[in-house]
Amino acid sequence: MDSLTLPSIFITLIVYIAAIKLAKRFPSPFTTPILTATAVIIVILSSLGISYYQYTPAKDWMTFMLGPATVALAVPMYKNQKIIKDKLKPAVWGLMIGTISTITSAVWLTKALGLSDRFQATSAVKAVTTPVAIEAAVLIGGNPPLAAAFVITAGIFGAVLGPIILSLVKITDPFSRGLGIGTVSHGIGTSQIMMEGPVQGAVSSLAMGAAAIITSIILPWIYPLIHF
Amino acid sequence: MKNGFLFLGQLFFIWLIYAFSKYIVETFHIPIPSSVLGIIILYIMLTCKVIQVRFIEKGAAFLNKHLGFFFIPIAVGLMNYGELIKTHGLQLLLMIGFSTIIGLVITAGTTQYLTKKQENSTGRDKTYHGQSHSA
Incomplete structure (x- = not known):
């Protein structure tokens, strides 16, 4: 543990606590803690001249429990297993059609915006959780570190604007809301929609896992079909 | 004091399931993330009553509530x-x-x-x- 590790952890914790307080005080998509905390920490580190490389040991300490925290999502899933069983058929259709449209729209939008092949292949994996995104990106000629950046951005975007967009298009059913967020914004979206209610959190966790599995299976054969 | 140890024990138990999943994924090259396999394993353990949900409830609720925190250093x-x-x-x-x-x-x-x-x-x-x- 070097001299920057403890201060970096301290800064991150303080900013996180402050971000949560801010979100409670002024509830708005733009006070979503993942957005405000990330932005503030980047500004602090940059102004102190600390690079991400120097922040990495602190990051490794703090993300030690990310895997276990994700595993703990099994508890809300277990508690809501009845509703999941009842709505399994709509959920499977939603997941399949949704995953395909997320992948296709990303690839076509990248093409339409005049970005290169490398961006196109990487954009296809942006909706799923990082470890799967990295491996799936390699299979179709994408770039793993870039995939991680896309995944984080898609997660934050969905966490911040996802709930409000769903309300705008009158998707009010908690089950469907959770399923949509988990499918397009993985764990980051799940951590946010969990605050809306236990059903949303449980279904989002399920969707996150299912979308990752579906994407890694279908991507190698769907990508050549939609990529031109 | 007793509650504190119980809480830490719950976190440790959940970590143990994750560590086990990670080991399985790496050893058998299973193409899904360790955390997703961990969810499946814990879910099956709960459904088959291998463990009672109240045994891990407090620790799991804490991790659920602060899941967002762990993404910040990555973001x-x-x-x-x-x-x-x-x-x-x-x-x-x-x-x-x-x-x-x-x-x-x-x-x-x-x-x-x-x-x-x-x-x-x-x-x-x-x-x-x-x-x-x-x-």
């Missing part, structure tokens, strides 16, 4: 992409934003449409609004 990694953001940032944000909206609305819209159809055809009123299991 800070975006600071490495300053150059890319300058050159392609707007296009990439447009792509990610629109594609996320399209995927979200299609996924949730399909599910809500089919759910309503299913409820109408069975003729039972199944609204789960407000169903809460918070401890």
